[in-house]
Amino acid sequence: MPVPIPRQRAIPAVESGQAQAASPCGGSAEDSVTDASAVAPRTPDTAGNITDKVENNTAHTNLTLLLIEDDPAGSPIVPDMLDQAGKPIRVRTARNLTEAGRLLTDDVHCILLDLALPAPGHSDSEDELAVLKHVLELAPRHAVLALTASGDAERGAEAVRVGAQDYLFRDELDGRLLSRAIRYAVERKRSESAERRLAEGRLRAQENRRLERGLLPTPLLEGSPLRFAARYRPGRSRALLGGDFYDVVRTPDGTVHAMIGDVCGHGPDEAALGVELRIAWRALTLAGLCGDQLLGTLQQVLEHERADDEIFATLCTVDIAPDGRRAGLCLAGHPSPLLAGPGKPARLLPYDNNGPALGLLPGARWPRTQVELGAEWSLMLYTDGLIEGYIGQGRERLGQDGMTEMIRRQFAEGLRGERLLRAAVNEVRDLNGGELTDDVAVLLLDRVP
Numbered sequence: 001m002p003v004p005i006p007r008q009r010a011i012p013a014v015e016s017g018q019a020q021a022a023s024p025c026g027g028s029a030e031d032s033v034t035d036a037s038a039v040a041p042r043t044p045d046t047a048g049n050i051t052d053k054v055e056n057n058t059a060h061t062n063l064t065l066l067l068i069e070d071d072p073a074g075s076p077i078v079p080d081m082l083d084q085a086g087k088p089i090r091v092r093t094a095r096n097l098t099e100a101g102r103l104l105t106d107d108v109h110c111i112l113l114d115l116a117l118p119a120p121g122h123s124d125s126e127d128e129l130a131v132l133k134h135v136l137e138l139a140p141r142h143a144v145l146a147l148t149a150s151g152d153a154e155r156g157a158e159a160v161r162v163g164a165q166d167y168l169f170r171d172e173l174d175g176r177l178l179s180r181a182i183r184y185a186v187e188r189k190r191s192e193s194a195e196r197r198l199a200e201g202r203l204r205a206q207e208n209r210r211l212e213r214g215l216l217p218t219p220l221l222e223g224s225p226l227r228f229a230a231r232y233r234p235g236r237s238r239a240l241l242g243g244d245f246y247d248v249v250r251t252p253d254g255t256v257h258a259m260i261g262d263v264c265g266h267g268p269d270e271a272a273l274g275v276e277l278r279i280a281w282r283a284l285t286l287a288g289l290c291g292d293q294l295l296g297t298l299q300q301v302l303e304h305e306r307a308d309d310e311i312f313a314t315l316c317t318v319d320i321a322p323d324g325r326r327a328g329l330c331l332a333g334h335p336s337p338l339l340a341g342p343g344k345p346a347r348l349l350p351y352d353n354n355g356p357a358l359g360l361l362p363g364a365r366w367p368r369t370q371v372e373l374g375a376e377w378s379l380m381l382y383t384d385g386l387i388e389g390y391i392g393q394g395r396e397r398l399g400q401d402g403m404t405e406m407i408r409r410q411f412a413e414g415l416r417g418e419r420l421l422r423a424a425v426n427e428v429r430d431l432n433g434g435e436l437t438d439d440v441a442v443l444l445l446d447r448v449p
Contacts, residue, residue: 143189219248242439243270254322312359333357385438
């Protein structure tokens with residue numbers, strides 16, 4: 001949804017220091033602001049809060065300080081200051097938090113807060129740092145300096161523990177000290193933000209690895225003569241895994257069951273649903289279900305676990321007979337597997353009985369098609385990310401026909417197993433002119449007598 005852009009507003013003369021802000025009754029007056037430039041627009045985020053940006057290149061712009069200090073006499077407590085480049089540090093003054101919220105624009109780099117200022121809805125006895133906590137909530141990405149009475153180092157240290165970058169004594173301010181403190185606070189805040197983003201990135205990576213272990217498991221093929229290979233490549237548009245998943249298990253009767261699927265959409269919710277479907281498929285398969293009965297049960301799982309009624313999943317299941325010469329195929333809105341063998345060109349398995357994707361039609365059925373594999377073969381299951389990449393600069397996609405020709409050529413060149421999958425995924429990426437938009441998952445089963 002488009003984000004509304006607030007209109008720009010010029011700072012009135014009272015705010016810019018061009019007129020006196022006097023109240024005939026001696027009540028609160030408008031704040032004086034020594035910066036007479038226009039206020040840049042501020043953009044609300046998706047939660048409706050004001051987004052405060054402080055990651056500006058302070059080496060090329062004048063630093064701006066917002067002083068939040070209740071001074072009824074109107075006497076300035078901040079001396080003239082210069083930044084490291086010798087440019088004057090601009091100062092704006094707010095006498096309460098309401099005024100501060102209005103003056104806290106994108107070009108403010110640091111906040112100097114008087115801890116004696118009362119916080120809205122709090123008395124002094126309730127929380128000595130309530131006003132600081134309010135400001136930190138108001139401007140979570142701004143550097144904050146706490147201003148306290150001389151000798152009250154304990155309160156200043158507590159302010160730093162709560163979230164301020166540093167504290168200063170009110171009666172000891174001078175231009176050099178304050179200028180240095182502002183620069184230090186801004187750089188420290190930027191460093192803290194960078195460290196936080198790094199920690200968040202590491203946490204995301206750990207979450208991705210956990211999801212990947214669930215989506216892309218170790219196959220259970222002990223005792224089977226079939227060779228297994230798989231490859232997964234995330235799409236370029238996401239830091240998180242998508243909803244592609246696969247699995248292979250061998251049941252006690254010697255049948256090898258393989259599956260590959262794709263939950264629509266991308267992100268942690270879709271990946272988590274893919275993990276649930278994969279685990280459910282393995283449990284149901286080991287319990288003896290297959291074909292239409294298995295897919296119908298998986299659809300029930302999806303319907304109960306999905307976050308939205310529009311979410312669906314495509315699925316391809318194959319059960320290979322113990323002798324390895326024939327298999328049963330069920331398709332739920334998924335591309336048909338590709339079969340290759342010596343002396344035979346690569347071809348797609350029949351897809352005339354392709355049923356609907358899971359989660360689309362209540363009470364749907366998924367016919368099981370019997371296919372002949374032969375004595376020696378390679379069977380490749382894949383998600384649509386492999387065939388939806390573009391060919392060159394045009395808008396033509398590779399498609400299943402293009403993929404079949406590519407695998408046919410690579411198979412004739414003697415590529416098998418991991419080498420075949422690696423070559424296929426890399427060639428699809430090269431044809432696309434760069435990383436693919438969608439995730440790609442491919443698994444390969446080979447039978448060599």
